[in-house]
Amino acid sequence: MNTVTITIKKQPDLFLEADCFTPDALAGKKADEIAELPVFIGKTVEKIGDYFTVSGETGPTADETRLVFNGDFTKVKYIGAKMSTGEVVLNGDADMYVGSWMSGGKITVNGSVGHFAATAMSGGELNITGNAGNYLGAAYRGDWRGMSKGKITVAGNVGSDCATFMTGGEIEIGGNVDVHVMTHADGGKVIIHGNAKSRLGGQATRGEIYLFGTVDVMMPGYVKAGETELTIGGTKAVFTIYDGDQGERHPTRKGLPIYAKLYLKK
Amino acid sequence: MTSILIKNGFVIDPVQGIRGDKMDIAINDGKIVKNLSNPDKTIDASGMVVMAGGVDIHSHVAGAKVNVGRTFRPEDKLQSTYAPYHGIRHMAGGTSVPTVFKTAYMYADMGYTTVIEAAMPPLYARHTHEEMRDTPIIDEAALPMFGNNWFVLDYLKRGEMDNAAAYIAWLLRSTKGYGIKCVNPGGTEAWAWGLNCLSIDDPVPYFDITPRQIVSGLMEVNEYLHLPHSLHLHSNNLGNPGNYTTTLDTLKLSEGIKPNNNFGREQVLHHTHIQFHSYGGTTWADFESKGKEVMDYINSHPAVTCDIGFVTLDETTTMTGDGPFEYHLNKLNHLKWANTDVELECGSGIVPYVYSKDVYVCGVQWSIGLEMALLAKDHMRCYLTTDHPNAGPFWRYPRIMKWLMSEKARNDVLATMKNEDKVRDRSTLGSIDRELTLYEIAQMTRAGPAKALGLGSSVGGLVPGMQADIAVYPYNPETESDPEKIEWAFSHAKYLIKSGEVILNDGEVVSNGNKKTYWVDVKTTPNRQVERDIDQTFVKYYTVNKNNYEVNEHEFMKNPCVVQIDAIQ
Numbered sequence: 001m002n003t004v005t006i007t008i009k010k011q012p013d014l015f016l017e018a019d020c021f022t023p024d025a026l027a028g029k030k031a032d033e034i035a036e037l038p039v040f041i042g043k044t045v046e047k048i049g050d051y052f053t054v055s056g057e058t059g060p061t062a063d064e065t066r067l068v069f070n071g072d073f074t075k076v077k078y079i080g081a082k083m084s085t086g087e088v089v090l091n092g093d094a095d096m097y098v099g100s101w102m103s104g105g106k107i108t109v110n111g112s113v114g115h116f117a118a119t120a121m122s123g124g125e126l127n128i129t130g131n132a133g134n135y136l137g138a139a140y141r142g143d144w145r146g147m148s149k150g151k152i153t154v155a156g157n158v159g160s161d162c163a164t165f166m167t168g169g170e171i172e173i174g175g176n177v178d179v180h181v182m183t184h185a186d187g188g189k190v191i192i193h194g195n196a197k198s199r200l201g202g203q204a205t206r207g208e209i210y211l212f213g214t215v216d217v218m219m220p221g222y223v224k225a226g227e228t229e230l231t232i233g234g235t236k237a238v239f240t241i242y243d244g245d246q247g248e249r250h251p252t253r254k255g256l257p258i259y260a261k262l263y264l265k266k
Numbered sequence: 267m268t269s270i271l272i273k274n275g276f277v278i279d280p281v282q283g284i285r286g287d288k289m290d291i292a293i294n295d296g297k298i299v300k301n302l303s304n305p306d307k308t309i310d311a312s313g314m315v316v317m318a319g320g321v322d323i324h325s326h327v328a329g330a331k332v333n334v335g336r337t338f339r340p341e342d343k344l345q346s347t348y349a350p351y352h353g354i355r356h357m358a359g360g361t362s363v364p365t366v367f368k369t370a371y372m373y374a375d376m377g378y379t380t381v382i383e384a385a386m387p388p389l390y391a392r393h394t395h396e397e398m399r400d401t402p403i404i405d406e407a408a409l410p411m412f413g414n415n416w417f418v419l420d421y422l423k424r425g426e427m428d429n430a431a432a433y434i435a436w437l438l439r440s441t442k443g444y445g446i447k448c449v450n451p452g453g454t455e456a457w458a459w460g461l462n463c464l465s466i467d468d469p470v471p472y473f474d475i476t477p478r479q480i481v482s483g484l485m486e487v488n489e490y491l492h493l494p495h496s497l498h499l500h501s502n503n504l505g506n507p508g509n510y511t512t513t514l515d516t517l518k519l520s521e522g523i524k525p526n527n528n529f530g531r532e533q534v535l536h537h538t539h540i541q542f543h544s545y546g547g548t549t550w551a552d553f554e555s556k557g558k559e560v561m562d563y564i565n566s567h568p569a570v571t572c573d574i575g576f577v578t579l580d581e582t583t584t585m586t587g588d589g590p591f592e593y594h595l596n597k598l599n600h601l602k603w604a605n606t607d608v609e610l611e612c613g614s615g616i617v618p619y620v621y622s623k624d625v626y627v628c629g630v631q632w633s634i635g636l637e638m639a640l641l642a643k644d645h646m647r648c649y650l651t652t653d654h655p656n657a658g659p660f661w662r663y664p665r666i667m668k669w670l671m672s673e674k675a676r677n678d679v680l681a682t683m684k685n686e687d688k689v690r691d692r693s694t695l696g697s698i699d700r701e702l703t704l705y706e707i708a709q710m711t712r713a714g715p716a717k718a719l720g721l722g723s724s725v726g727g728l729v730p731g732m733q734a735d736i737a738v739y740p741y742n743p744e745t746e747s748d749p750e751k752i753e754w755a756f757s758h759a760k761y762l763i764k765s766g767e768v769i770l771n772d773g774e775v776v777s778n779g780n781k782k783t784y785w786v787d788v789k790t791t792p793n794r795q796v797e798r799d800i801d802q803t804f805v806k807y808y809t810v811n812k813n814n815y816e817v818n819e820h821e822f823m824k825n826p827c828v829v830q831i832d833a834i835q
């Protein structure tokens with residue numbers, strides 16, 4: 001695997017949209033070619049080289065390309081957006097849409113990301129050592145097709161509206177999570193090692209939430225359905241099971257409704 | 267204004283019976299003329315098809331529900347990229363519900379010049395006109411909805427035709443409407459009571475009138491007022507298995523009514539998106555086509571016209587004044603739903619919908635539209651629409667032309683369907699080898715709809731004296747055999763001329779044209795009772811007062827074009 005290093009040299013005054021920061025878009029290009037590629041600030045078109053230094057070499061295909069970003073990317077959006085393969089390593093923080101619509105490959109963020117990371121993710125891996133903003137692994141605004149596959153790991157805290165409309169895949173959160181988790185979900189799994197606030201699994205029809213910490217306010221649409229001992233995220237514990245959201249239409253198996261499940265550690 | 271000569275194209279004009287002859291078309295001062303010496307501009311159309319500008323008889327492109335469709339579907343904008351400013355082309359986006367600019371540009375790219383907004387809630391007429399005003403290039407008109415209007419229900423129930431006519435004339439004038447649209451007669455009003463009217467004899471709660479009385483009454487009033495267009499009807503029971511009997515019952519109501527107008531219109535009833543109304547079976551499990559039965563009736567009844575409402579197998583946004591239908595659709599697909607009750611007048615609903623070729627019901631719906639158009643005997647009475655955006659976006663018309671003109675293209679789609687055998691089994695499409703000609707396509711897309719709208723003397727044809735709306739398509743009917751080329755060419759008009767002005771030059775938008783909006787002003791015998799009823803009803807029931815309801819030409823319209831009629835008895 002070949003590595004290209006992109007280091008920020010000048011902070012943009014306004015936010016910069018760099019949807020070409022993916023192995024798919026940069027594979028096969030030389031460093032000086034990459035520096036000439038367009039990035040957008042509003043409707044102004046600028047060059048990668050205006051803000052970043054590019055060094056190293058890409059692989060002949062995206063599969064063999066690793067992109068390493070160094071510096072403060074909190075004014076840069078869309079890193080790894082729509083990537084299908086290859087690897088992205090970000091040493092620093094980034095703004096919105098990291099790994100949005102990604103379908104494969106691996107992103108490692110040694111830092112924190114803004115909102116809408118992994119929007120409608122359909123495959124691959126996203127690891128974040130810091131925190132993530134709101135709408136992590138959620139559907140795009142208005143859409144009913146959320147995260148369907150892949151794995152997101154966040155060591156720190158996550159904002160609100162995580163995993164909205166999730167249908168598959170897994171999100172593991174090391175810290176705490178803000179309100180609205182897995183709203184409208186119809187599958188998938190969210191593991192929360194810290195605490196939650198409220199509205200876990202609201203309007204969800206399927207899917208699982210595992211909560212190790214506390215929850216401030218339970219959803220009224222969840223009812224207790226027993227206890228179980230499970231090993232989740234490497235930790236063995238006894239959980240109380242809740243079925244919900246009772247207010248929703250649920251699919252059935254052998255005549256019995258399938259519910260979304262909330263597992264609260266005892 | 268410039269004079270233009272379009273030289274050497276294959277001219278297709280059903281109005282004059284011209285079937286692809288190589289000839290020149292001359293334009294002077296906004297009109298088509300017989301001949302021209304020293305034209306300011308010459309367009310070489312050799313190897314290309316020349317037709318009148320397209321006319322869309324039924325599309326939802328402006329107004330309250332279109333805009334709700336835009337705002338509640340941000341994800342619709344993701345399906346296509348926003349195109350930035352380009353020359354005089356304004357930024358444009360949206361997919362199944364495009365912005366007003368994109369709507370105009372995409373119609374222009376297809377060579378269309380006239381589009382009818384098919385459902386204007388009278389209360390939201392101002393909004394509808396504002397959007398039409400902001401839609402460049404294409405001439406438009408809007409049809410206000412009457413089939414669930416309290417005044418109409420009251421007058422028709424009591425058999426007061428004069429009053430119904432006076433009210434409808436007032437409303438057309440006030441809202442700057444073009445004709446009488448009726449959506450789910452009585453059913454949308456019943457929906458305000460949580461009910462619906464699924465047959466033409468289901469009574470409307472409170473008003474105690476039936477859809478049969480509403481449809482017959484509106485047809486009668488339409489002819490009494492000598493309107494350019496006929497009653498434009500979306501009948502009861504849309505989209506339900508077995509609804510074809512309701513459709514046939516409804517169509518039969520036209521028997522015995524005679525067209526009465528000075529606009530060359532021969533029908534008394536236009537039934538819209540007939541595909542959605544030609545379903546057999548009792549549930550979605552035994553759902554099948556009754557397209558043949560319905561088209562047989564239309565074929566033998568010259569006083570009826572229809573547009574198809576072809577399903578295009580896309581993700582789209584359904585939006586209709588048929589409130590209860592949208593509720594039931596939402597119960598089927600469980601996506602989001604918006605609903606509005608428009609005070610005393612009508613209602614509407616919106617639901618996104620994905621017509622997947624792998625869902626057999628969608629495959630059958632797709633088949634029914636094509637089957638019906640291929641079984642039609644007179645394409646001057648059967649028009650190409652998708653009920654945009656309900657059965658698919660309007661910019662798929664060229665793809666529908668391809669399917670209509672090529673059996674191979676149809677079989678290619680069928681072959682990719684997961685339930686191909688089942689789909690083939692539920693309609694006769696697979697057994698039809700007919701391929702429509704460009705002449706028949708021109709009937710379905712310009713000459714026919716223009717005539718049905720009562721606009722046949724000015725648009726839809728290439729007769730000297732007519733408005734110079736002309737499209738030139740990069741398609742050579744003598745040499746072309748690849749059906750894909752049909753779809754490409756009819757989405758990429760090489761030249762488009764609107765009212766004598768070049769809009770597309772070599773495929774580029776070079777002018778936003780001078781769009782106009784048609785409306786109908788019918789003079790009726792002064793009617794004090796109706797005037798008093800209107801005044802009192804505004805005071806008593808409406809949330810706005812009358813002065814804030816009426817559409818002022820200067821404020822809300824660009825280039826208004828009034829059709830004046832004297833219906834004083």
Ligand SMILES: [Zn+2]
Nearest residue numbers: 324326384653
């Ligand atoms: Zn419609």
